[in-house]
Amino acid sequence: MTAPSQPLLEIAGLKVQFGQTKAVRGIDLSVMPGEAVAVLGESGSGKSVTGKAIMGLINRPGRVEGTVAFEGRNLVGRSERDLAAIRGPGIAMVFQDSLDALNPVYSVGNQIMEILTVRLGWDRGRAREEAIRLMEQVGIKEAETRLGDYPHQFSGGMRQRICIAMAIALKPRLLIADEPTTALDVTVQAGILRLINALRQESGMALLFVTHDLAVARQVATSLVVMYAGRVVERGKIDEIFARPSHPYTRALLASNPGAVAHWSQLQPIAGNPPDKATKVTGCAFAPRCPRAEPRCRAEAPELRDVMPGRQSRCHFAEEVAHV
Amino acid sequence: MLKFLSVRLTTSLVALLGVMVMVFFLARLTGSPAALYLPVDATDAMVEAFNRQNGLDQPLLVQFTNFVSNALRFDFGQSIAQQRPASVAALSAMPQTILLAAISMGLTLLLAIPLGTFAALRPNSAIDRAITTFSLFVASIPDFWFALVCVLVFSVNLGWLPTSGQGSLLSWILPVATVMLHPVGVITQVVRGAMLETLNAGYVQNARARGYSWKRLAFRHALRNAALPIITIAGDRAGGMVNGAVIVSAVFAWPGIGQVLVDAVYNRDFAVIQAGVFVVGIAVILLNILVDLIYAVADPRIRIS
Incomplete structure (x- = not known):
């Protein structure tokens, strides 16, 4: 077992670049064993690319720099063979689009059993039993009869449950969930979030939950990492960040989230757009959209720094923002 | 699936019928077989006898109805060049x-x-x-x-x-x-x-x-x-x-059948041209049905719809 003080996953200076497009501009992030961390950001903030980069799923011509240490071993630049051994029992992933995530020409039972026969060398009979158990575990009724059904015969929520069953089949120590509920109805969404929480409590696996939705993040995670323009801008305990955001972007996100304000008339959209990914950012990347930006913000890039116990922020005026 | 196949078969047979009509008339545009099989100095009586023997003396429309009614019984007539049934000449290739x-x-x-x-x-x-x-x-x-x-x-x-x-x-x-x-x-x-x-x-x-x-x-x-x-x-x-x-x-x-068809055209052997095209047409229809069945095997979304 890993000592509790040592992170399960530790990312340092991670950069992902596609040609001139800088999707991730250098992020640091760590996940302790059993911890649930949410990565929050609007579309284009680099949060999904981060998830794929951890798994080594960035294809050429994409370029990955920095380190992704899983259980103390760096994964960046490792061979496909080494990575394949870690994918599944080490790190597993659930994607946003559950229809596209399942192979349309094989039955779901076939696809769940494939993991067990290929990765664990089980015979088909034993794999079948376990596939039924997994489907029941993720809340699919009449699992035994539905084993032979194809992905298009399931609803979106059910497909996502099957994706989760496949992800937990090898009992991963870290589950990366990339917007797993974004494509689903709100009622179905709640069920999936409850399922993820229940599975985490049973197995003690760590969770890295990528989302653009603060309310969703709060339901599954204890720690929060806020990303903006390919960088981490704020990091800390999620409830504390909700109570007292220390970065203007986080504050703006809270004010623009229907789940976080008392009345719809208090909703405040964030004016403007994130910076172009091909251009070099001087100063603070959020400054052009920031209501309290000062000349210093446009000239000098802020560092991610400790602003209070257990909290880091990338803002020159973090303390003032937090104490408004 | 069965309904799909029967629809497919019906439309294919209609297409085959169209092809057969065209082949019947186009074949006769190649000229008279008598000119090919009889000596250059053949008398009119000899030509007439040859045409009567091969059913070519009747009006074109009568020839066509005879062809269709016989073809429905899979009788494609005699090959002039090979002295055997045209269907045998086509099928053997x-x-x-x-x-x-x-x-x-x-x-x-x-x-x-x-x-x-x-x-x-x-x-x-x-x-x-x-x-x-x-x-x-x-x-x-x-x-x-x-x-x-x-x-x-x-x-x-x-x-x-x-x-x-x-x-x-x-x-x-x-x-x-x-x-x-x-x-x-x-x-x-x-x-x-x-x-x-x-x-x-x-x-x-x-x-x-x-x-x-x-x-x-x-x-x-x-x-x-x-x-x-x-x-x-x-x-x-x-x-x-x-x-x-x-x-x-x-x-x-x-x-192969290509050789049979080319020879039949050169020999103005109408019966063999018709039988050959018919056999190839049936083969292509069966092939298309086979392809449809393979689709269904390959993709469950086609099988279960």
């Missing part, structure tokens, strides 16, 4: 034709699927460029030219292979290579294009995130999804192969 088509298509797929897959696995790499260049090259070579050059090099100059006919196993090599030439190039390109798409699909990336080998990703997860366009083009090309492979009969004197 089909085993050679189908065997050549089956072997050629089998080898084509064995070659084109791995080539297209390897090209798609590394797009724009040296391997991809080599395979793409090769496939475009073989798809663009005129096949009659290829056949003649092969005969010149391997049969005439080197003396390794027979020039024509069908005897030993060696006599199959050049006809098979000629028939495969264009399909290999075209199907490799189709496989590459379809695999490029499915290799980048979410389910293949997801399968990769489960730690599978590239072989499993390519051949189990991506290829099966790329199957539909590959089956379509392979079925189309197989139709062309059954359709006579006239080049092969012309260059190698291959005793």
